[in-house]
Amino acid sequence: MSSPGPVRDEGSPDERSDLRPASPGDGQWGARGRRDRPGGGRPTPGGRWSARAGTDRRAGRGGRPAVDRPRQAAYEAIAAVHRDDAFANLVLPAILREEGLTGRDAAFATELTYGTLRHLGTLDAILTAAAGRDVQRIDPPVRDALRLGAYQLLHTRVPAHAAVSSTVDLVRMVGPGATGFANAVLREVAERDADAWVERLAPSMESDPIGHLALAYSHPQWVVRAFAEALGGDLGETTRLLIEDNERPPVHLCARPGRVGAVELADEVGGAPGAFSPYAVYLSGGAPGDLPAVADGRAHVQDEGSQLVATALTLAPLDGPDGRWLDLCAGPGGKAGLLGAIAAERGARLTAVEVAEHRARLVAQATRDLLVTVLHTDGRTVGQDAKLPEEHFDRVLVDAPCTGLGSLRRRPESRWRRQPSDLSALTRLQRELLGAALRAVRPGGVVAYVTCSPHTVETHVTVTEAARRSGVPVDFVDARPLLPAGMPGLGDGPTVQLWPHRHGTDAMFLAVLRRG
CATH class of the missing domain: 3.40.50.150 (Vaccinia Virus protein VP39)
Structure with a gap:
């Protein structure tokens, strides 16, 4: 299978894109209000990632194995986003190419990168509680490694011991003096699932609904408030929007009029005609930039x-x-x-x-x-x-x-x-x-x-x-x-x-x- 490739889209002042895992049917494997959908990588029954994806490892100090390449790639992308104000959709493809990651490994790295970034606000609140200090006081390289580890613990089916040990290996590379600290924090995170952490940390819906939704669904409070206002104050619908925001978006193609029809394009690329636009085609995954119809300007x-x-x-x-x-x-x-x-x-x-x-x-x-x-x-x-x-x-x-x-x-x-x-x-x-x-x-x-x-x-x-x-x-x-x-x-x-x-x-x- 081919590696995920950049998807260029529009609709905001910036050039926007997203990455899809290489396997069709891939979805989000979070614990709160999501549809578990198997596909891509090698998810276990129920649709979440297992630790079997990406087992290639590089030798570390003293013969100890270093972090496997998919986790390393995800860490480098997350660190670039926070260190350099980079966009994940631009830096991750280059990292995947440099590491030679394709198929399941590329899909796993993509899921870890985007999942961690989507859930960042909630992960930081949990890490703050588990560490007993504000997450902003943690050394940035160690902080990003802990975010990646906490995401695996709370939103994937990677076994806890694998998530903890791989993150400690990563911290050994980026902040050698903090391995004991990282081990203790992640073991504390593993004591509860995502729902239990939200129940402990979030204000109640009755006392502070905006604050509750912001922490539970990882959005800044001002964004949640803006969404609720635009939806006429309907907090139930606001919740559904926040859940959808944390899903991986589908890839849509536009069949250019006069060049190719949507049905013809869907047949060619193995997609499905869109629900509303007469030009839309839905893709289930893969690298759309590699499609001949995109390369030759028909879509x-x-x-x-x-x-x-x-x-x-x-x-x-x-x-x-x-x-x-x-x-x-x-x-x-x-x-x-x-x-x-x-x-x-x-x-x-x-x-x-x-x-x-x-x-x-x-x-x-x-x-x-x-x-x-x-x-x-x-x-x-x-x-x-x-x-x-x-x-x-x-x-x-x-x-x-x-x-x-x-x-x-x-x-x-x-x-x-x-x-x-x-x-x-x-x-x-x-x-x-x-x-x-x-x-x-x-x-x-x-x-x-x-x-x-x-x-x-x-x-x-x-x-x-x-x-x-x-x-x-x-x-x-x-x-x-x-x-x-x-x-x-x-x-x-x-x-x-x-x-x-x-x-x-x-x-x-x-x-x-x-x-x-």
Whole structure:
């Protein structure tokens, strides 16, 4: 089997991707509220990993075996995330290649890396209690090794003795003076399962529901509060969302219109047509970047939610001509690729704008065989840049930079990096970009405002404020009819919020506005 490869997706300001284990049917093996799904590595009955995955070991000091390569790879990726602010989806593939890990070993390393990062908040609370000191006071290399060991103890079926001994071996390599400490802490962690630790450490749902959910499901409290607000205060549904955030996300392909149909692509790659987007194909695993259809530009990796919101722009009713389309924040190019393919079928032409030079190159690569004009410029320069005239475009997409809280399944480390203080600068930028889009669109044309975040400040507040300040007449278009008929849980309109736990997509927000 091939090793997991990077999966490139879009829907946030950063290039997003995730890694899939090599075996189909692979899932998450956590203890709280998850569906145990066998597959990949060599899980025991019930679907959790056994210690048999990855038994190759390198010689350690004094002839003692060092850490096996999958655990070593996972540790190096986790350490890079915390030491260098790296993204796991970018560093882990390189580590797997360097170590020569494929198949079960690569899948095991991937599960350990992403599982540890997803459960970091809860693991740190447990390690603090077990160590009798704040986890932040532990030497960082030792701390990351303990996190990896605690994840194995609490969320896999790796035998406790194997999880403890392998972690102590790892600490012997990265913090030799702390082996006794690590052994004692992990044995304390092993005294309880994950549920028992949460019961001991989390506040009760009655006294502090946000605090309870944050610790039980490993999300910062401010994120849990934002999710609950966006879900109308429904804590039951908020819990389901948090559980889904801790699942490994599926891999979605987008079959490019005019190049390949979804059914044909599904047959070719061994996947299944998507539930909602007419272009979506679900993969069960593997390395999508290695697929011929992706390599030759007939398909690309893209969350189904991103496909739906981009397609909605093309379906909005329009008065007058329909030949000039604009993607105002196009990097890294997934939505531009889909819009460019649809535009080609309809005799339209897309202009794709990206302010970052390296991301503009990604857009050009993603649209290399389409009639798409890529501009490396700031989308806010409408009316100042001769290539971005006012009142010129018929359809405009604003896929605005945001906190990315809707894609925490794919970027688990992001939940620990984002802060409420980030919102001020982001929402100002969002309003400015949407204002520029409303200047760029001609009267009678439509603008789709999209974010990969359900935070109400980035969604409803940004849209209403930008429309109010735009200085041009604006009407909201009901976005619900622009999505597939029968799609559940779309709310009362006119905007739409997609959800991982309702729709199996990233939490994409969509508002469609028509300029009067």
